[in-house]
Amino acid sequence: MSVGVIIGIIVVIVIVGLIGWAISAYNGLVALRNRVKNGWAQIDVQLKQRADLIPNLVETVKGYAGHESNVLTQVTQARAGVVAAAQNPNATQAQRITAENQLSRALFNLQATAEAYPQLQANQNFMDLQAQLKELENKIAYARQFYNDVVLKLNTAIETVPTNIIAGLFHFEQAQYFEADVADRQAPQVKF
Template sequence: MTIWILLGLAIAIVLWGIAIYNRLISLRTQVANGWSQIDVQLKRRYDLIPNLVESAKDYMGYEQETLKQVIEARNSAITANKGGGVPSQASVAAESALTASLGRFFALSENYPNLKANETVQKLMEELAGTENKIGFARQFYNDSATAYNTAVLSFPNNLIAAGYKFELAELWRVAEAERATIEATPKVDLR
């Protein structure tokens, strides 16, 4: 009788371990999916930027340095994200630098009425703004997935299985200093 109880207990422990392992795998896959969603939107942004810069080049003659910085930031971001997978600190920093340079470009474009009136430029700016929104939503989904995964990896008794199978914590997407400086430099509107 005791052998059956011990055998039943051993089977229950194995099944419990398998359930925890499968849950960790599911959460890790969801984190990878979250990053893939960001990656899709980043690719779209990378494709839109050269067209926008080329369209704006004729109108923004005095702002060639800004246009050059946008393209350089785009190229750096592409290089930083070549490895795929979850974001590294380098890819987050490169994406933040690109976001900051795009912010400067959008701010400067306000000074050029002919640029704002150009239908092609306007359409590209709207598409890019929509893509930026989608990137924001994808980052939020990624961070939510990464937080759920990290919580599962760190929680007892999951951490016993996670340590045994070397489940590593996922990095959260954080605003890098370049992007933070742009956010803090945003002018305040006072409607009084």
Template sequence: MKKSYVILIIVAVVTMLLVIWVKGTYNGMVSAEEETTTQLAYIQSAYQRRADLIPNLVEVVKGYAAHEKETLEGVVSARSKATSITLDADNIKAYQQAQGELSSALSRLLAVHEAYPDLKANENFRDLQVQLEGTENRINEARNKYNESVQAYNINIRRFPNNILAGMFGFEKMDKFEAAAGAEKAPEVKF
């Protein structure tokens, strides 16, 4: 009888340790996944801030650069396209491409500022340009934090023995934000 009690106690202890390990590992993966989706939401928020600023920027520039109608229309069109795509973990590449097109259009618009002295003198334009630059910095920071979070999450679910539980509970590897094709080259501004 004593031997069966010892075996029963050992089985109970091993079972309890296994349950504690599964619970801790699962909860860790859930926390990592939630952190990553929160970082993705921060990116979306930064892009939304940019999209909200653009109409104001365009209206100010319209008053001073009516002759740059094509540039302004390009910004409006790119903004429309960029805001029509919803950001989620499944369509990062399409969202990123639309945002890249918007960034390119904004670069052309900001080049107008350099070409026309009247725009340089306009405080509203300068203020909006500073806001837009700050927004672009926020977007970059949010992307970097998201990529760090994705890396931590992916490492967590791919390490042994976590990968076994990740597969059982449906945790899948997430994609990082990547630079758009051609991003290594400075944008070419033409007038």
């Protein structure tokens, strides 16, 4: 074999190797992007279940603590904001996350208000709804963690060499984390 043939074979092997790597990198980025979409969809399912549960919870609390209309109004308005953001095809993930964080704060206020009513705490319907809500909140927390883990993997792959080359060529964009709102990061004030 001549030197030219050997160099030709080496060039072909290198080209085939680069093409194989590029295909593998592209497929990896696509898989991560799809996992991010799946993670968001899982969060969305849990949030829909929470939004469906809230009217029952509000009605139960209203029967015992009807004069706490400010808290009930906050929950109702926050739920309406979540539903509107979920149904708006132009809503960004950031807008949806903000709406969900507002609802979480309103639900926290509702739970705190309900604690002031012993009869409500003893109501079986309220206890069942509260247990369902707690279970959903745990599922939402898990789904958020899964989503953020996958976002981390995708964003890291997009930023690191050499997959950043493929990500740039095919316009892969970083995904947004599901982060707590600034107000949620502050410790709640407890007054006695």
